[in-house]
Amino acid sequence: xxxxxxxxxxxxxxxxxxxxxxxxxxxxxxxxxxxxxxxxxxxxxxxxxxxxxxxxxxxxxxxxxxxxxxxxxxxxxxxxxxxxxxxxxxxxxxxxxxxxxxxxxxxxxxxxxxxxxxxxxxxxxxxxxxxxxxxxxxxxxxxxxxxxxxxxxxxxxxxxxxxxxxxxxxxxxxxxxxxxxxxxxxxxxxxxxxxxxxxxxxxxxxxxxxxxxxxxxxxxxxxxxxxxxxxxxxxxxxxxxxxxxxxxxxxxxxxxxxxxxxxxxxxxxxxxxxxxxxxxxxxxxxxxxxxxxxxxxxxxxxxxxx
Amino acid sequence: xxxxxxxxxxxxxxxxxxxxxxxxxxxxxxxxxxxxxxxxxxxxxxxxxxxxxxxxxxxxxxxxxxxxxxxxxxxxxxxxxxxxxxxxxxxxxxxxxxxxxxxxxxxxxxxxxxxxxxxxxxxxxxxxxxxxxxxxxxxxxxxxxxxxxxxxxxxxxxxxxxxxxxxxxxxxxxxxxxxxxxxxxxxxxxxxxxxxxxxxxxxxxxxxxxxxxxxxxxxxxxxxxxxxxxxxxxxxxxxxxxxxxxxxxxxxxxxxxxxxxxxxxxxxxxxxxxxxxxxxxxxxxxxxxxxxxxxxxxxxxxxxxxxxxxxxxxxxxxxxxxxxxxxxxxxxxxxxxxxxxxxxxxxxxxxxxxxxxxxxxxxxxxxxxxxxxxxxxxxxxxxxxxxxxxxxxxxxxxxxxxxxxxxxxxxxxxxxxxxxxxxxxxxxxxxxxxxxxxxxxxxxxxxxxxxxxxxxxxxxxxxxxxxxxxxxxxxxxxxxxxxxxxxxxxxxxxxxxxxxxxxxxxxxxxxxxxxxxxxxxxxxxxxxxxxxxxxxxxxxxxx
Numbered sequence: 001x002x003x004x005x006x007x008x009x010x011x012x013x014x015x016x017x018x019x020x021x022x023x024x025x026x027x028x029x030x031x032x033x034x035x036x037x038x039x040x041x042x043x044x045x046x047x048x049x050x051x052x053x054x055x056x057x058x059x060x061x062x063x064x065x066x067x068x069x070x071x072x073x074x075x076x077x078x079x080x081x082x083x084x085x086x087x088x089x090x091x092x093x094x095x096x097x098x099x100x101x102x103x104x105x106x107x108x109x110x111x112x113x114x115x116x117x118x119x120x121x122x123x124x125x126x127x128x129x130x131x132x133x134x135x136x137x138x139x140x141x142x143x144x145x146x147x148x149x150x151x152x153x154x155x156x157x158x159x160x161x162x163x164x165x166x167x168x169x170x171x172x173x174x175x176x177x178x179x180x181x182x183x184x185x186x187x188x189x190x191x192x193x194x195x196x197x198x199x200x201x202x203x204x205x206x207x208x209x210x211x212x213x214x215x216x217x218x219x220x221x222x223x224x225x226x227x228x229x230x231x232x233x234x235x236x237x238x239x240x241x242x243x244x245x246x247x248x249x250x251x252x253x254x255x256x257x258x259x260x261x262x263x264x265x266x267x268x269x270x271x272x273x274x275x276x277x278x279x280x281x282x283x284x285x286x287x288x289x290x291x292x293x294x295x296x297x298x299x300x301x302x303x304x305x306x
Numbered sequence: 307x308x309x310x311x312x313x314x315x316x317x318x319x320x321x322x323x324x325x326x327x328x329x330x331x332x333x334x335x336x337x338x339x340x341x342x343x344x345x346x347x348x349x350x351x352x353x354x355x356x357x358x359x360x361x362x363x364x365x366x367x368x369x370x371x372x373x374x375x376x377x378x379x380x381x382x383x384x385x386x387x388x389x390x391x392x393x394x395x396x397x398x399x400x401x402x403x404x405x406x407x408x409x410x411x412x413x414x415x416x417x418x419x420x421x422x423x424x425x426x427x428x429x430x431x432x433x434x435x436x437x438x439x440x441x442x443x444x445x446x447x448x449x450x451x452x453x454x455x456x457x458x459x460x461x462x463x464x465x466x467x468x469x470x471x472x473x474x475x476x477x478x479x480x481x482x483x484x485x486x487x488x489x490x491x492x493x494x495x496x497x498x499x500x501x502x503x504x505x506x507x508x509x510x511x512x513x514x515x516x517x518x519x520x521x522x523x524x525x526x527x528x529x530x531x532x533x534x535x536x537x538x539x540x541x542x543x544x545x546x547x548x549x550x551x552x553x554x555x556x557x558x559x560x561x562x563x564x565x566x567x568x569x570x571x572x573x574x575x576x577x578x579x580x581x582x583x584x585x586x587x588x589x590x591x592x593x594x595x596x597x598x599x600x601x602x603x604x605x606x607x608x609x610x611x612x613x614x615x616x617x618x619x620x621x622x623x624x625x626x627x628x629x630x631x632x633x634x635x636x637x638x639x640x641x642x643x644x645x646x647x648x649x650x651x652x653x654x655x656x657x658x659x660x661x662x663x664x665x666x667x668x669x670x671x672x673x674x675x676x677x678x679x680x681x682x683x684x685x686x687x688x689x690x691x692x693x694x695x696x697x698x699x700x701x702x703x704x705x706x707x708x709x710x711x712x713x714x715x716x717x718x719x720x721x722x723x724x725x726x727x728x729x730x731x732x733x734x735x736x737x738x739x740x741x742x743x744x745x746x747x748x749x750x751x752x753x754x755x756x757x758x759x760x761x762x763x764x765x766x767x768x769x770x771x772x773x774x775x776x777x778x779x780x781x782x783x784x785x786x787x788x789x790x791x792x793x794x795x796x797x798x799x800x801x802x803x804x805x806x807x808x809x810x811x812x813x814x815x816x817x818x819x820x821x822x823x824x825x826x827x828x829x830x831x832x833x834x835x836x837x838x839x840x841x842x843x844x845x846x847x848x849x
Contacts, residue, residue, distance in 0.1 A: 032714030033759065036721070040358045041761055042739050042749050044439035046451060048759060050431040083350045084434075084502045085521075093521035149553065157557050164561065165554045167523065254549045256522035264347055269714045 004305045005294070012286040019282045020072065023275050024065050034269040038081050055081065068275075077279075078272035080265070087276040090261060097167055098257040101180065101249070102242040104173045106235060108181025112139075113188020114231065118224055120189065121196030132189060139186030148179045148252035165254040176253040180246050184238060188231050196227035229299055236292025240285025337529070339845025340543035341565040341823055343838070344550035344558070349525050351505030352516060354490040355428040355435040360737075361568065363487065364835045365546070368527065368539070370490035370510030373402055373421065373469075374481055378839045379828025381595075381645065381741030383481050387421065387491060387511070397476030397782035402484075404467045409532045410493045411515040418469040422461045424492045426450060429458065437488030440739075443477040476780045478790060482740035513539035513841040522549055527840070540825075540844035556818070560585065565820040566830075566838060573687055576632045579818070592831025593645045594815045595738035597638050597746070599731050600680075600695060600808040601720070601763040606727045609678075613670035615805035618728075619656035620663035621702045624810055627694050631687055635811035641746050641798050643812040645833055648743035648794040655802065655809075663702045675703025681719055681726045683733035684710040692730045695810075720763035729763050735813075741834060743794035744779050751801060764806035771797050822846050 035057055039048045052058045056067060071078060077087035120132040152175060156164040162171050199205065200223055208218050247259035258277055265273035296303045351357045354370045367375075375386035385391065388402040408416040428435045429450045441447055445460030460472040473480065483489060496509040508516050513535070514527035527544040547564065552572045556579070558564045571579060571589070579585050602609040602618060609615060624637040639655025642648055667673065680699070682692035689710045699706045706728060711719075713734055719725035738745045749755045753772050755762030778793040801807070817830045817837055824846045829839040 030715075031718045032712070033718055033721075036717060036759060037714060038434065038436065040436035041736070042439065042745075043436050044442070044754070045757055045759065047436070047438040050438070050451065050453075051434045051436075054431055054434050079502060084353070084356065084505050085351075086503075090521060097522070152554065153557070157561065164558050164563065165550070250549070251551050252554065254547075254551060254554060256549050260348070260522065260549055267713065 001294075001305065005290070008290050008293075012283075012290070015286060016279065016282055017069070020069065020275060020279060021065065023278045024068065025061070027269075027271050027274060028061055028064075030269070032269045034081050034271050037269050072279075077276045080273050081270050082268050083270075087272045090273060091258065091276055091280055094256055094258045094261050097255055098243060098259075100173055101176055101246065101255060101257055102239060104177025105180035105184065105242060105246075106238060108177050109184035109188055109238070110231070110235075112181060112185030114192050114224075114228065116185070116189035117192030118196050118219065118227070120193045121200060121227070122219060124197060129193075133193075136186040136189040139182045139189075142182070144179060144183065144246075144248040145252060147182060148176075148249055151175050151179055152252060165252070167254070167256055172253075176246075176249050176255050179252070180242070180249045188234065191234065192227055192231050195230050196223060199223045199227045202226075225299060229296065232295055232299060233292045236288035236290070237285065239288030239291075240281060243281050243284030243288075335540055335824060335844040336849055337537065337540050337542070337844070338848035339541050340545070341541060341820075341843065341845065342545045342547055342563070343566045343568050343840075344547050344555040344564050345568040346548070346550060346552060346555075348522050348548045349519075349546065352508040352525075353505035354487045354492065354508075354510070355424075355433050355437065356505060357487060358436045360836060364832070364838060364840060365525075365527075366487050366490070366508075367512070367835050368514045368840045369508050369512040369516060370487070370492065371408075371512055372485055372487075372490045373404075374485035376485060376741070376834045378835070378842050379826065379832050381647070381833050383485060386485070387416070388484075393782065397780070398473045399470060400473075400480065400484075401464070401468065401470045404469065405534060406467065408511050408534050410496075410511055411509045411530060412493060412496060413532075414493060414495075416491055416511055417466040418463040419466070420491045420493060421469050422458070422463055423494050425461060425489050426456065426458050427492065427497065428488045430456065435488060437486065440483045440486060440488055443473045443475055443480060443483075445472045445474045447474070476782045478779045478782050478787075479740070479742050479744055480782070482742050482745075486740055514544065524548060539841040541840075544840060559588075559818060559820060562820065565823055566843075567818045568837060571816055571818055573632060576634065576816070580632075585818075588818050588821065590817045590819065590827045590830040592815050592817075592828070593643065593833065594813055594831075594836075595643050595646055595741055595833055596735060596813050597641055597643050598635070598735040598810050598813060599638070599641070600810060601729045601731065602806055602808070603723075603725075603727050603763065603765050604806050605723055605765045608670065608672060608676055609727055611670045612804060613666045614672065615808075616656065617663040617666035617670070617702065618699065618704070619805050619808045620659045620666065621698050621704075622695060622808055622810060623658050623698050625658070626698075627691055628811055630690050630694055631811075631813075634816060635813045638809040638812045640802055640809055641751065641807060642743055643738075646738065646741060646743060646746070648791040648798070650795045650799060653799060653802070656805075660698075660701050667702060667704075672703070675705060677705045677707070678727045679709055680706040680728045680730060681709045681711065681716050682730040683713045683716055685713075685733055688730060688732040691732055691810075695730060717761075720761070721759040723758065723765060726763065730810075731763075737836075743791065743798070744775065747775055747794075747797070751806070766801075766804070766806035768801075768804065771800055824849070 035048055035052045039051050056064060079086050116132050120129045123129045156162045162175050166172050205218060205223055208222050247263045250257045250259040262277040345361050347361060349362055350359060352362060352366055352369060354366045357366045371387050373388040374383055376382055377384050387404055387408060389405040391400055391402040393400055404418060427433055429438055429441050431453045438451060444458055446458040449455035450458050462470045464470055491511055493509055497504050500507045506519055513530055513533045515530045517528045518526040525546040529539055529542050552569045555564060555567050556575055559567060602615050604610050628635050640650055640653055680692055680696055682688045692708055696706050696708055720729050736750055749761045751762060751766055753767035756765045756767045774797055778790050781790040815831045819830055824844045825842050829842045832839040
């Protein structure tokens with residue numbers, strides 16, 4: 001296992017460096033000049049060029065990239081072009097909120113997804129199965145902005161059960177986590193349903209039933225564990241996706257996560273922040289995948305890590 | 307060389323009907339209380355040398371001060387850190403006397419050295435200040451801007467309360483530059499202590515001090531007890547909550563959770579709010595020093611033909627476009643907005659007349675119309691406005707393909723000589739840096755702006771007008787200000803004759819505020835301390 005982890009982490013480093021290169025080049029190619037954004041409207045041509053020189057953006061691309069990489073390897077993500085604040089500070093300040101939202105969303109997803117999926121699979125073909133499938137379809141299709149505003153309006157503004165957006169307490173977390181979790185929940189419902197149906201058709205399930213095991217034990221102890229495998233793998237990916245920021249949900253609820261930071265940075269072509277956030281998301285995806293892979297053998301002993 | 311003594315109260319700018327001394331209160335209101343202002347974006351920086359967006363402009367004005375300022379709610383220059391000044395007859399030397407007892411938030415008293423150092427800091431290239439270019443008229447500017455010198459030879463400290471500026475050319479905008487954020491006084495020891503993080507740890511002389519900044523969540527200002535203006539600021543505390551989506555902020559204001567919406571009321575809710583008798587009184591309307599226009603690239607045929615450009619001017623139905631923005635604008639017929647000194651009141655402009663437009667096109671040899679592209683920013687309502695313009699053009703035979711892109715991309719296209727034949731400026735439209743007609747010329751209509759990466763997207767370069775502009779700006783004698791404004795009026799009317807732009811509208815500003823806040827309407831739509839003049843807002847519940 002330790003060898004496996006070491007190998008994967010080694011791969012991860014290469015992947016991450018590759019990502020910085022691709023991102024850097026892409027941003028360079030985008031026809032938007034970050035210096036113009038910084039210099040603003042009234043700057044003279046001299047001021048613009050002066051700022052360009054100060055930031056080293058007049059150097060050839062490869063030199064700029066190597067400088068960036070050099071700093072990165074020392075833990076320096078640079079400073080925002082517009083704010084001059086260190087990118088690490090900006091990202092770290094938003095990390096707690098993002099992690100909270102991520103955790104909350106995953107809990108909601110799993111709750112909704114697994115229970116709905118398993119429920120539907122055990123009632124396959126019946127009306128309740130169809131209802132669950134339609135609902136999951138709706139959950140996946142509903143635009144997050146609409147869902148978010150609706151939930152906010154109904155539960156916060158009209159009913160007053162939750163605060164109107166914001167961050168800080170558990171009650172602030174509920175609606176954003178639900179909004180974000182509904183989408184994933186819809187996916188997981190379908191996935192776990194299919195997976196469950198397949199598992200329920202397996203020989204060992206028949207054997208368990210033949211041995212007289214209670215249906216409930218068959219479903220929850222034997223079948224669900226195996227049906228959950230693909231879902232667990234997906235969580236790894238989800239962690240990565242959530243870490244890159246749930247821009248829409250953060251926007252609606254005023255949630256101070258990485259999504260807002262990334263969105264603002266993109267608007268202003270604030271390259272150091274954009275690359276920083278991309279890296280964080282990439283790290284999260286790599287780690288998330290690694291965790292999912294590491295967890296798999298515990299759930300299905302047949303799986304061996306190679 | 308005989309000096310002409312000018313006392314601050316005799317500052318003769320046009321429309322100077324009100325006294326030129328800053329009132330310590332616009333109304334007799336008690337100090338105390340607090341308020342919450344919401345914004346969508348995080349505050350980018352509170353460093354006066356760097357901050358240059360709509361959101362932090364007025365926040366910086368409340369944390370820092372400069373030699374000059376503007377009377378609240380107006381565009382009239384008044385002295386601020388300066389008590390008085392003298393201008394030499396040749397217009398090249400300004401000597402300011404500083405007021406006494408001004409303290410930085412760290413307790414140290416301000417001296418003339420601080421004023422000098424702060425301006426030099428803005429000009430030095432390592433600061434990367436967007437406002438560097440504004441100080442070009444000060445002697446020694448070129449050396450410092452190039453990094454060859456640290457000090458501006460044109461600024462002399464005569465004694466701790468007297469500072470003298472020597473200009474390399476007479477410049478009528480100099481006093482405006484002494485009122486702009488980039489010139490505000492900063493304490494050297496704090497800047498050196500924080501380095502590039504000074505923007506997150508601002509220390510100034512202003513009415514408020516910043517006491518807390520939780521990134522991404524809120525910034526807190528508290529009253530500066532040592533502020534040199536008695537009775538100001540009115541409030542004890544302001545909390546700026548950021549990351550607030552405008553729609554959600556509106557809901558919270560209606561619930562009484564927040565007090566001022568820093569961002570404009572979301573277009574989707576605007577009519578509903580204005581028609582609601584419970585809330586329409588909470589909205590204050592005011593003009594802005596803003597013009598929205600369509601630029602036509604005079605270097606890209608057929609827009610090199612004046613008749614074609616004039617035809618476009620006649621083709622645009624401004625009233626219909628204003629309806630698209632729910633009436634939140636007034637039609638514009640010239641580059642300057644109505645609130646700007648130098649605005650030509652009697653000018654008729656190009657009336658909406660599609661028949662005339664078609665005739666002009668035919669005369670130019672384009673009776674069958676032509677194909678072109680119209681660029682616009684992709685955030686609402688700009689694509690809708692661009693569509694309306696596209697339809698107006700189609701009605702006279704011009705088939706314009708719409709290119710709705712991110713702001714930075716439109717800006718990049720505009721800065722390329724053959725990048726964009728037509729651009730709707732919405733979302734990137736010009737708002738004046740200071741209330742002077744020259745500010746609408748330099749970057750966006752002069753030859754100096756018609757360069758790669760420039761903001762003169764019409765690539766219009768008229769050397770005669772450039773010369774006239776320079777001549778107008780050399781008139782610093784206050785007795786001749788009307789003459790100067792007349793010259794500017796003529797410059798802009800000449801531009802309209804050449805028609806590189808089709809002005810469309812001047813946006814009105816609407817600020818929504820809670821009942822519990824008091825203060826004259828003008829400070830909630832202040833033309834310079836945008837959007838709100840925080841120093842003068844007071845709380846009704848402590849009166």
